[in-house]
Amino acid sequence: MEKICIKGMNHEELQTLCIEAGETKFRGGQLFEWLYRHGISSFDSMSNINKSFREHLNEHFILHTLTVENSLPSEEDKSVKILFRTRDDHFIETVSMVENNRHTVCLSSQAGCVLDCHFCATGKLGLKRNLSTGEIVDQLIYVRENTDQPITNVVFMGMGEPFHNYDNVLNASDIFHSPKGFNLASTRITISTAGLLPQINKYIKEKRRYKLAISLNASNDKVRTKIMPINKKWSINDLIKSGKEYSNQKKRLIMFEYVLLKGINDSEEDALELARLLQGIPCKINLIPYNEIEGKYQRPDEATITKFSEILHNYRDEYRVLVRWSKGQDIAAGCGQLAGQKK
Ligand code: SF4
The missing domain is CATH 1.10.150.530 (DNA polymerase; domain 1)
Structure with a gap:
């Protein structure tokens, strides 16, 4: 048997x-x-x-769902990228990032991804399959066993679209949240989606209160559709409306992520358009300077990034703007760089 x-x-x-x-x-x-x-x-x-x-x-x-193929520590900071092999020979990656007292683990929810966001290495792989709840949990167990610093935060921003694997991601989050499991507060667990509207709306009705992030990356449909094909299905306005609903229902701020791509979505007009779009929405904005992978897109220079952030800051003070400089650049562990390939 x-x-x-x-x-x-x-x-x-x-x-x-x-x-x-x-x-x-x-x-x-x-x-x-x-x-x-x-x-x-x-x-x-x-x-x-x-x-x-x-x-x-x-x-x-x-008992075990994964084996470790490779563990790659960064020489620039305290990030470690771990390459796992599943029992049926798919490769997935997990990133551990330590900064002061904060230890964040970026988990994968799928082997590959079907969504094909053009700036993302995972998207180029296509979807292999969803990860099981056990495979998601085993990523965190491995990191916990192999680092000295206690895990403070978990983010579903690794390989895959978490809401395409809705049940397993939420079941794993429940284990992370349980006092008899990992005992992480619900505010310490973030699910990041590229914008699957039906699942976002379903999640809003859940009792669970894990944090939600929507990967927006543009201030209008024309640009978003160019870089994220999923935008043909659900528009920016629909996503923002649901984001507002999440903030109001869960009494928790929705986070909008915005990957800054040179010459694509990083102009002062883009920043102003984004500021106007998010006016009156209780939210946080995470600006993520692009991590270059294979030449098609570039990261804006620092002055452009700073200007973009200032415009948002100055427009209104009702939302928080953060620039998130990815960790582990030398090991290709930043946002959008996980390719799950055995080198
Ligand atoms: S950014 Fe996320 S949703 Fe988009 S292709 Fe990459 S892994 Fe999939």
């Missing part, structure tokens, strides 16, 4: 598994803690679980 992967199962699923094996429901809670709080690497380390049940688990379940 083929073994089933236990990693990624939630509390209720583990309880059911225990009852079906003739154990008490209570054991499900113990399993949950061993799997996620302790991140065990062998069923035999579960000291409060009886031997015969451990043997049953060894016989029927798999």
Whole structure:
């Protein structure tokens, strides 16, 4: 009989598994803690679980979903890029970024991506498949086990469109948030979408309160459609309307991300148009200077980036503007650079 992967199962699923094996429901809670709080690497380390049940688990379940192919530390900062291989031989990447007391882990939600945003290396791969909840959780367990600094933030900004893998991303987030799992506050978990409107609207109705970011990258539909084909389906105005709805419903600011591309979306007119577009929307704006990959697009110079940010700042003071300089440039670990390829 083929073994089933236990990693990624939630509390209720583990309880059911225990009852079906003739154990008490209570054991499900113990399993949950061993799997996620302790991140065990062998069923035999579960000291409060009886031997015969451990043997049953060894016989029927798999504990690991990923193997590490490569771990690449940056020489410029404290970033590390990890290349994982899935059991069916796909490659995915995860980035750990440490700055002062903040340790952010950028997770992948899919092997590849179907959306083909033109500035993104992952988009060039096409979609291989969605990652399981266990594969998402195992990325974080690996980083936790292999760094000294406690993880403070998780962002779904690695490979893939998280809302194309809606259930598994939210199930993994629930494990990260659980006090018996990783115990991260909901404000420490951010899901970033390229703008899947139906899923954004579905998420707004969820009880879960993880932070939401929308990758906007343009101030009008003409430019956005040129760099993000998904914009043909759902327009900027629809996304902004839903972003406002998210901020109002969840009492949490929506974040709009804006990758600055030289000569494409970085002019003073673009900044003014964006400022007008976001007028009256409770939000944060993250400006991300483009990380160059293969020549088609370039990063604007620093003066242009500063000017763009100032125009937004000065236009109104109701939203926060941050310039996010990507970490791990020397290891191609910045936003849009993850290609999941074995070099
Ligand atoms: S930016 Fe995100 S959504 Fe767009 S192609 Fe890359 S991974 Fe996919």
